Amino acid sequence: MIQFLAKRLAIYVPMLALMSIVSFGIIEAPPGDYLDDYVALLKASGEYDEGDAQRLERRYGLDSPFYVRYWKWVSGVVRWDLGDSLEFRRPVNELVNDRLAMTVVLGVFTVVFTWTMAIPIGIISAVKQYSFIDYAFTFLSYLGVGTPNFLLALVLMWTAFSVFGVSITGLFSDEYIDAPWSLGKIWDMFTHMWVPMLILGTDGTARLTRILRANLLDELGKPYVETARSKGLSEWRLILKYPVRIALNPFVSTAGWTLPTLFSGSLIVAQVMSLPTVGPLLLKALQSQDMYMAGSIVLILTALTLVGTLLSDIVLGFMDPRIRMGA
Amino acid sequence: MTNDSDTLIRVEDVRTHFFLDEGVVKAVDGVSFDLARGATLGVVGESGCGKSVLARTIIRIVPRPGRTIDGAIWYHRPSEGGGERPIDLASLEADGAEIRDIRGGEITMIFQEPMVSFSPVHTIGDQIVEAVTLHRNATREEARAIAVDTLRRVGIPNAESRIDEYPFRLSGGMRQRAMIAMALSSNPTLLMADEPTTALDVTTQAQILELMADLQEEFGMAMMLISHNLGVVAQTTERIIVMYLGKVVESADVRTLFRDPKHPYTQELLKSVPKLRRRRQTERLAAIYGSVPSPYERPAGCPFHPRCPQFMAGECDVIEPTLKAVSEGHSVSCLLYSEETDS
Ligand SMILES: Nc1ncnc2c1ncn2[C@@H]1O[C@H](COP(=O)(O)OP(=O)(O)OP(=O)(O)O)[C@@H](O)[C@H]1O
Ligand SMILES: [Mg+2]
Numbered sequence: 001m002i003q004f005l006a007k008r009l010a011i012y013v014p015m016l017a018l019m020s021i022v023s024f025g026i027i028e029a030p031p032g033d034y035l036d037d038y039v040a041l042l043k044a045s046g047e048y049d050e051g052d053a054q055r056l057e058r059r060y061g062l063d064s065p066f067y068v069r070y071w072k073w074v075s076g077v078v079r080w081d082l083g084d085s086l087e088f089r090r091p092v093n094e095l096v097n098d099r100l101a102m103t104v105v106l107g108v109f110t111v112v113f114t115w116t117m118a119i120p121i122g123i124i125s126a127v128k129q130y131s132f133i134d135y136a137f138t139f140l141s142y143l144g145v146g147t148p149n150f151l152l153a154l155v156l157m158w159t160a161f162s163v164f165g166v167s168i169t170g171l172f173s174d175e176y177i178d179a180p181w182s183l184g185k186i187w188d189m190f191t192h193m194w195v196p197m198l199i200l201g202t203d204g205t206a207r208l209t210r211i212l213r214a215n216l217l218d219e220l221g222k223p224y225v226e227t228a229r230s231k232g233l234s235e236w237r238l239i240l241k242y243p244v245r246i247a248l249n250p251f252v253s254t255a256g257w258t259l260p261t262l263f264s265g266s267l268i269v270a271q272v273m274s275l276p277t278v279g280p281l282l283l284k285a286l287q288s289q290d291m292y293m294a295g296s297i298v299l300i301l302t303a304l305t306l307v308g309t310l311l312s313d314i315v316l317g318f319m320d321p322r323i324r325m326g327a
Numbered sequence: 328m329t330n331d332s333d334t335l336i337r338v339e340d341v342r343t344h345f346f347l348d349e350g351v352v353k354a355v356d357g358v359s360f361d362l363a364r365g366a367t368l369g370v371v372g373e374s375g376c377g378k379s380v381l382a383r384t385i386i387r388i389v390p391r392p393g394r395t396i397d398g399a400i401w402y403h404r405p406s407e408g409g410g411e412r413p414i415d416l417a418s419l420e421a422d423g424a425e426i427r428d429i430r431g432g433e434i435t436m437i438f439q440e441p442m443v444s445f446s447p448v449h450t451i452g453d454q455i456v457e458a459v460t461l462h463r464n465a466t467r468e469e470a471r472a473i474a475v476d477t478l479r480r481v482g483i484p485n486a487e488s489r490i491d492e493y494p495f496r497l498s499g500g501m502r503q504r505a506m507i508a509m510a511l512s513s514n515p516t517l518l519m520a521d522e523p524t525t526a527l528d529v530t531t532q533a534q535i536l537e538l539m540a541d542l543q544e545e546f547g548m549a550m551m552l553i554s555h556n557l558g559v560v561a562q563t564t565e566r567i568i569v570m571y572l573g574k575v576v577e578s579a580d581v582r583t584l585f586r587d588p589k590h591p592y593t594q595e596l597l598k599s600v601p602k603l604r605r606r607r608q609t610e611r612l613a614a615i616y617g618s619v620p621s622p623y624e625r626p627a628g629c630p631f632h633p634r635c636p637q638f639m640a641g642e643c644d645v646i647e648p649t650l651k652a653v654s655e656g657h658s659v660s661c662l663l664y665s666e667e668t669d670s
Contacts, residue, residue: 223438224446229388230438231458231509232431235422242446249448320448321493 001317001324008313012306019302020077024070027295038086059083073292077299083292087285092293096278100300102171103277105189107262109197111255114204121205122212123244129217137209144206150268153199157273160195168195169273196275200266204258208251215250219243245319252316256309334403335364335516335549336385341398341417343377343384350623354380354393356573359650362549364403364516369560369581370553371596372570375619378553379439381570382519386430387421402429405516432462435510439522441503445494451478452490455509462513477508480545482538500531507539511546518543519551524559536563558600561585569593572619572630575650579657589659591635629662637663 042052059076060083061068076083082092121141125134160168170177171192176185219225220243228238267279274280278297285293317324338360345352354377362368370378383389385400400416419426438444445454452474459470471490478486481504494502503523510518520539524532540563543550554560560567561581569577569584569592577590588594595615617634620626626633632643642662650660 223440223444226388226390227438227444227454227506228446230386230431230436232427232429232461233457234427242449246446246448322447322495325493325496 004317004324004326005310005314008310012310016303016306020074020299021070023295023299023302024073026298027073027291028066028069030289030291038084041086073295077296082296085285085290085293087288087290087293092296095281095293096297096300099276099278099281102189102275103266103279104304106171106193106196106200106266106275106277107259109193110200110204110262111258113197113201114208114258117201117205118208118212119248122209123216123239125209125213126216126220126247127239141206141209144202145210147202149199149203150272152202153196153269153272156195156199168192169275171196171276196266196269196273199269199273200262204262212247212251215247216243219247249316249320252312252319254312255315256305256312259305259308333363334361334401335366336362336403337399337401338362338385339399339401341381341384341395341400343380343389343393343395345393347392352622353573353625354622355384355395357398358570358573358575359398360568360575360578362517362551365547365549366566367543367550367552367564369557369564369567370551370570371555371557371560371567373555373596373615373619375622376570377573378555378570379521380573382436382521382551382553385416385519386434386436387416387419387426388430402434404429404433428462431458432513433515434517434519435513435515437503437506437510437518437520437523440526441499441506442494442526444506445502447494450491450493451497451505455490455505455512458509459512473512474508477512478505481505481508481511481542483508499527500535503527503531503535504538507535507542511542514546515548517549517551519553521553522555523552525554532559539563556600557596561600569596572622572625574630574660576631576661577659578650583654583657587657589653589657589664590631590661591637591663592631593659595634595636629660639663 039053039056057063059072061072064072073083080093082096084090085092085095088095121137125137128134157168160166171189172185173188173192176188179185220239222243225238225243228242229235231238233241266275266277267283269275270277270279271283278301282294282297284290285297338358341355341358342353343355345354356377358377358381360368370381372378380389380393384395387395389395395417398417401413402416403411403413406412414425416426416429445451452471455474455477456467456470459465459473460467463470463473465473475486475490478490483489483501483504489497489501494505497505503526507523510520523539524535527535536559539550539552543563550564552560552564557567561584564581566580567578567584568575569590571592577584577588577593584593585597588597592615599615615634616636620630620633626644628642628644628646629635629648632638635643638644639662646662648660648662648665650658651664652658653664
């Protein structure tokens with residue numbers, strides 16, 4: 001297991017390093033120097049003095065070669081110093097912290113929702129292949145895959161507003177938006193969370209249901225299932241113990257990748273529903289060429305994805321001895 | 328149905344058909360035979376003649392769209408008092424408690440592909456212990472002890488440590504031994520082995536067959552050995568039934584069958600058995616003329632007639648023969664012999 005994880009890490013760590021270079025490339029990509037603009041902006045507003053100039057020079061290495069500037073940025077990121085936002089004239093981390101937490105919470109909720117829906121539905125569809133219930137779920141899942149998330153969001157919002165007269169945008173009620181964290185605020189967040197969770201999870205649920213159904217149908221015909229049956233195990237017990245267990249493996253190994261699709265998918269939904277996640281912030285940063293903000297968010301999302309993939313590798317290693325032992 | 332106390336299983340005119348979109352495959356179509364307690368039976372026939380479906384029919388694990396539509400399988404089940412009680416396995420609910428008690432407990436089965444017949448993500452021990460705890464009144468520790476003991480008896484070295492191995496760490500021969508151990512661990516009254524050696528190399532094949540013959544004697548259970556190879560079956564069993572397209576065409580004890588085969592199909596099968604003492608090893612084995620017809624186009628009359636060297640026009644392609652005794656314990660289903668028994 002340790003050997004297996006070491007091998008995985010040997011891939012992910014360089015990958016992360018590479019992604020940090022790419023992210024820095026994004027920061028430096030816009031024509032003209034972002035920091036020149038920043039200095040110009042500060043000067044124009046009359047807040048600029050020599051102290052600022054020296055501070056910026058030390059922080060970003062303005063006139064140093066690329067690798068020095070990169071190093072200053074990366075070592076800052078590791079210390080959670082993400083640079084300054086041009087747009088908001090505040091350190092990026094102050095802007096990002098809350099939204100990042102919200103994004104991760106929403107992501108985890110959505111994944112949990114997706115799995116608790118998709119696993120039982122997928123199993124039932126495969127075991128009862130071509131039954132009425134299988135056809136019904138198949139129809140629903142095509143509907144789920146076919147409906148764009150933002151459309152679903154709009155429909156739900158409109159329905160909630162016109163039928164129940166409530167606004168379901170955002171993650172908080174008005175009174176809590178700028179309030180400091182409290183139990184009440186957390187509870188308020190959970191009561192709002194289910195709507196975006198439903199919207200973001202529909203597509204994934206539908207997809208995973210189809211995948212699990214196909215995997216399980218494959219496994220159900222394998223000889224080891226017949227062996228288990230010939231032992232006298234009851235049908236549901238043997239299905240859950242053997243083929244389901246194996247059909248879930250590819251599922252687990254892709255769990256890490258669902259994170260980025262969730263982030264990019266959530267971008268439009270978050271925009272439509274004005275969710276306080278990092279998606280809208282990233283969009284705004286890119287529009288206004290607020291590059292330290294954009295680059296940092298991209299790098300953080302990449303890192304989160306790799307962590308997710310590593311976690312699913314660990315789970316997979318526990319589930320499948322062939323992978324754990326390198327067979 | 329008789330009360331012959333020696334009978335373990337009596338199969339009566341069993342039919343298992345597959346209802347496919349392309350048509351109905353009559354995989355097993357009116358098979359009858361008896362198997363005595365502790366006796367051995369070989370089932371031979373070319374690929375597709377219904378041997379595997381027959382075994383699956385007995386323990387009621389025929390996959391959909393297959394269904395056992397007719398016939399009875401009288402299993403003389405030992406009861407606690409010491410006597411026995413005949414039950415018709417064909418009439419039981421396929422996923423019901425009673426058949427599941429018998430399946431894997433009293434009647435066990437070994438499959439053809441040892442490489443894929445164990446779950447790859449559970450240890451051998453886990454899978455054997457499961458079978459033991461299902462059918463024997465044993466705690467997990469006791470079940471494990473039984474599993475280790477059985478693994479040892481099938482000739483697996485270091486059974487105490489091998490029991491915790493995953494299947495992919497064992498060779499094909501070792502896996503098949505583990506499979507045999509699993510089938511023996513519940514002390515069955517009948518062990519069915521469906522081509523247990525086909526996937527193995529020749530040396531391992533011989534070892535496994537010898538092992539099975541020894542264990543059959545040691546455990547005193549009945550054994551049904553399925554093979555497309557008459558030679559393999561002859562080494563290990565006392566009686567043989569020969570199947571063709573879902574029907575039994577001949578049934579006799581091994582000596583009689585080899586000395587005096589009646590059915591032309593059996594005669595052809597025998598020609599294809601390699602003889603150990605054959606001098607000219609280069610001599611080619613005769614293959615049976617033609618091939619098994621498509622299961623959807625079962626020939627009229629005797630199903631073997633298109634390939635039969637003794638085909639009688641106007642009879643064999645019209646009249647369907649039935650299984651008839653030609654002598655004590657020897658029956659054949661062929662029109663060549665119909666007058667002898669009819670008179
Ligand atoms: N699951 C199934 N679905 C449809 N048809 C089947 C199925 N299983 C078996 N059959 C058909 O039933 C017939 C008998 O098959 P069976 O597997 O019993 O043959 P066999 O004698 O065991 O042959 P082999 O030596 O190849 O194992 C074949 O025509 C086969 O196509
Ligand atoms: Mg077979």
